[in-house]
């Protein structure tokens with residue numbers, strides 16, 4: 176993955192259209208979140224409560240999982256347990272085959288991406304129809320989501336327009352957002368009605384009722400889960416909350432942090448299959464509870480806090496690294512700061528060692544996280560582990576060893592920095608360094624400010640001498 180990450184970064188940094196697309200959405204998201212919080216003076220208290228709810232659930236996960244299974248079963252759902260991604264896909268495919276499904280609709284679910292469900296469905300010869308507008312764009316482009324809330328954030332509306340014109344059966348004419356939305360609606364509507372199975376994720380699983388809560392702005396989750404004969408929910412085991420009141424406490428945090436709105440357009444609680452007398456709803460309702468490394472995180476004091484994550488995306492909207500490279504460069508399902516913590520946990524730090532290092536540790540992600548996850552601390556923990564496991568490249572280890580040797584000998588350190596500053600000045604052009612030996616990784620994409628004047632130690636010495 177190290178090479179994948181570096182190649183992804185190089186590709187992203189040399190793509191000006193990508194930067195434009197990222198800026199358009201993240202700047203708007205940042206502004207809307209700030210406005211929403213300005214109107215919600217109780218945010219700090221809500222954040223503390225949300226953190227306490229998630230910590231309580233994580234500490235008592237076995238209890239709440241049992242309670243959820245009992246209540247969901249009592250309401251007519253069939254609860255399945257999947258230890259890993261393969262087992263989760265096998266269960267979902269088994270349900271689809273049992274329903275004789277040739278076509279399934281899917282509402283956006285990052286857990287589905289995590290377990291590789293889109294690929295598994297295609298391999299099984301089952302047509303997959305993504306119904307979320309952004310996921311529809313991503314599917315047409317043959318790509319993967321680049322953001323957990325806005326999967327097509329990497330595309331400009333001009334690119335989307337071209338994509339729709341090429342792929343839709345009745346292409347739109349006017350290049351307006353309304354015309355594009357109408358075009359997607361035309362394209363998707365009959366597929367909603369002809370799918371045998373609808374697959375959704377879950378924003379929250381409510382233990383005391385066995386209900387599943389989903390939030391969307393397009394109503395596509397409702398159209399995915401109501402008309403088909405079978406509804407399948409795939410959800411991580413950490414999605415639990417004790418009761419409806421707790422779900423509402425979390426929704427206040429989730430929606431404001433994700434989109435800057437007070438509430439999404441659609442907040443739906445799915446509770447069992449269609450009952451006698453109901454006019455619509457699925458005849459079968461399955462819930463697949465997926466572990467896929469979460470129990471391991473629960474046992475690990477250095478990662479447990481990550482199980483609080485409610486997938487709002489605020490950390491990536493405010494991340495200086497994500498805003499330069501976008502989501503695809505990270506290589507895993509989850510990008511940004513939360514992805515840099517989660518991907519090594521899900522795929523192994525040996526495969527994702529670069530991600531925790533692609534961080535300035537400025538702490539902005541922790542500041543905006545609605546459940547106070549100490550992301551910089553967790554990232555430092557991964558750096559520490561990768562050092563202890565000998566995963567840091569030999570060149571970096573030797574460089575740090577040399578630096579440490581010099582840092583422990585102040586006279587040598589002063590000599591070394593004075594020589595380095597003088598050497599850097601040789602490459603200075605108008606206050607900037609555009610090219611310099613050993614600094615190619617930096618100067619390939621940006622100039623390095625030349626050292627200004629004299630070193631700190633030289634200035635300090637002069638000051639002490641009263642100059």
Ligand code: SF4
Pocket residue numbers: 432483484485486487488489490491513540543544545546547548
């Ligand atoms: S880590 Fe925090 S800010 Fe990032 S997605 Fe999760 S809950 Fe949101």
